[in-house]
Amino acid sequence: MAASAGIVLAGGRSSRMGTPKAALEWHGSTLLRRVAGVLARVVDGPVVVVRAPGQALPALPAQVDVVEDAREGLGPLQGLATGLAATADRAVAAFVCSTDLPFLHPAFVRRVLRALGEGADVGLPIALGHPQPLAAAYRTALAPVAERLVAAQRLRPAFLFEECMVARLDEAALRADPALAALDPDLDSVININEPADYAAARSRIAPEVTVQRFGALADGHRGPRLVRAATMAGAAAAAGVALGTHVVAALNGDQITRDGEMPLATGDTVSFLAADAGG
């Protein structure tokens, strides 16, 4: 059993936006691909996207599971119940969020998940003036509780919070985390996009600042770390002047190796480009 899963609720109607938010482009990726990718970077269990019945989704990595709400139009608690049920036998907890969080930072996800470490059932950020139930951590054992509330037409997350132990994380508590304070000091992680103006504002923001470094023959006279703006691995590769592929791989923060150009990057990341052949 993994410690944590990621659940992205993609089933909203996007009525104010006028177009499906999951497919909105942001610096070379779709919002859904980006949010799912950010969660995949943090959790050790599955990443699950919950969609409305028959809803078309933009492309996702093969490792991401897609499940459907049993009923349409019942709001986020329905999606939450579906997502928790889909992960309950694979992870103890899940970070649950909507698809419209372009600035969601891995450090925020880590901090919120950690709130469950002291026995709470829900880690609920209170940020930018509001509770953030769609950028929160839940024990997956809450799945039957959420399902019961949906069946009873008690569809607001607040009803769920009445029935479990909630660790509320105000901004001070969030910023007490050094990594989060350094990488997302304004808690932009919870800024969501509801209307075209929100989307326009998000698109006007430049991509995250990341450090790139090329090693070996790839350095080609450009040794040492360099700051670039890139929201995806492919963007970082382009900024560094290399192309991911058969002979070139990237290491994210000295950890996982990838050739996935759509892997999302966040402020403060370091990307190392290496020869794929490690023969010595």
Next chain:
Amino acid sequence: MVAGGYFGRALVVHVGDGQASALPLPDDVLRGYVGGVGLGAWLMHRLGPPGVDPLAPDAPLAFVFSPMVGTPLTTSAKFAVVAKSPLTGMLNDALASSQFAISGKLTGHDAIVVTGTCARPSVLLVDGSGARLIDAGDLWGLPAAEAEKRLRERLGRGWRAATIGPAGERGVRYATISHDGRHAGRGGLGTVLGAKRLKGVAVRAATKVASAHPQAVLEAARDLRARSFGPATAKYRELGTLANLLAFNAISTLPTRNFQAATFAGAPRLAAEDLAEMRGVARSGCASCTIGCEHIYAARGGKQMRVEYENVFALGPMCGVSDPDAVLAASGRCDELGLDTISAGGTIAWAMECAERGLIDAPWLRFGDGDALLRAVQEIGARQGLGELLAEGSRRAAEQVGGGSEAFALQVKGLELPGYEPRTMQAMAIGLAVNARGADHNRSGAYEADLSGEHDRLEGGAGQVTAAIETEDRAAVMDSLILCKFLRGVFSEPFDEWATLLSAVTGWDVDGAELRQTARRIVLAKRVFNIREGWTPEDDWLPERLLSEPLRIGSGRVATLTPGRLRGMIDGYYAERGLDGEGRPDEASVAGLLLS
């Protein structure tokens, strides 16, 4: 009729009495084992007395060529040296690349096997006139390169000599055999030659060998040559294997201070990127190679030397030494003495930790001390002082010293680990644990899976096992054909493409599926040899340190390789290989190995 590219015989020379005979190599054996390490494994089964002491007169040592040698195929001028290892007690093979391969094969033999022991220091000569011994009293004690130079002066043009240094003469268990600056490095093959009182083997071409389809070979050679200039080999061409150092440091796979860490603060001082700028002298390549991975650096005092990742890793980060002058000097001294740098560095690093823990009386030996490193290398080569202990390798030395030092003797089957951290490369972990040669990066190559992006390199499991088997199989074929593994990236369908090459040279109708079976046969034959020589399931395992000391890496994650996880991967490996739960094959599998 003998297949193209072969002579269909091995020359077996008993150096005790100078008698030589031809051992016929049937077509099914050649097709089943190809050449190089594969054919070498078959020869050891056939000619090695079961249970023989690797340093006893009866223990055979074989120089094995391949059907590709002498063709215009790039990187094909390679030979394998194969024997039972005095370091591991198991089958050992090491490759080197030079004109020795071409001249040796064109003596008219697919392999030259040496048994017996000379009455006095000698050199074995093999050419069209057969085999004979000459006195080598004046060469005994010389560095390998100097002995080779004097031999060529004495013998004249056309002779190529593979020689040992003083370490091989003195029985250091990880001595090398060298030719033209390349070394058959691992497992103590130079020690075996030294025990036979052979300073070297010199060969001179006397005949020719034809490919079955010369035009097809020529066209394939042109194609391969063109591909060898592409991006797949850029790393080797532009900076050489030392390009690994900074990259490995960035991803916490650079073993440091006897595997107590996986990053080294002094790495930039030793990096190819800086050394190439400050000390780079020339770039070169092996005979018949168009990659040109060899990078020559200038050491203090003006001496020039070839530098590779493994010798810099083993004598640098592994020993905590960041002074490039000290590392280059130690590497150069290892070459002169004829020492495997990986085993030398690994054993010295173990001794440094023992000294710091007070387990051995060597207060002068400390991590990071370049002078101490040089002294240790010197004492090993001379088998003097602490060198008498360290000449035995880390496993035997730890057995003598005790005090828990076995836990941090970083070896598998007695062979010291190369510069790949198994806790952060867990496909490599399984490759290192089960490989017949011991802790070996060239016969498993599972690091390819760790850097593929297809697996979590910190979470070894079934995917890594399958990938490790694939890389082990590929290595078995490449090392038998023989083609340089630095070329592997140019093949998109490797088994099929290698089969096409082999068919063009030999005339056999070989396909990729057959070569996959060949790979499995070679891997199994090595295991069966080891079982015959006393292998037990406990030999397929990793050192205690790697299984009990997690590593925290830069991202904050902790790399943990538990005994349970390793056990699970080994069990998976056995199952996929068709072995029983203790790693042994059934009788039917052994019967298919053409060994009887």
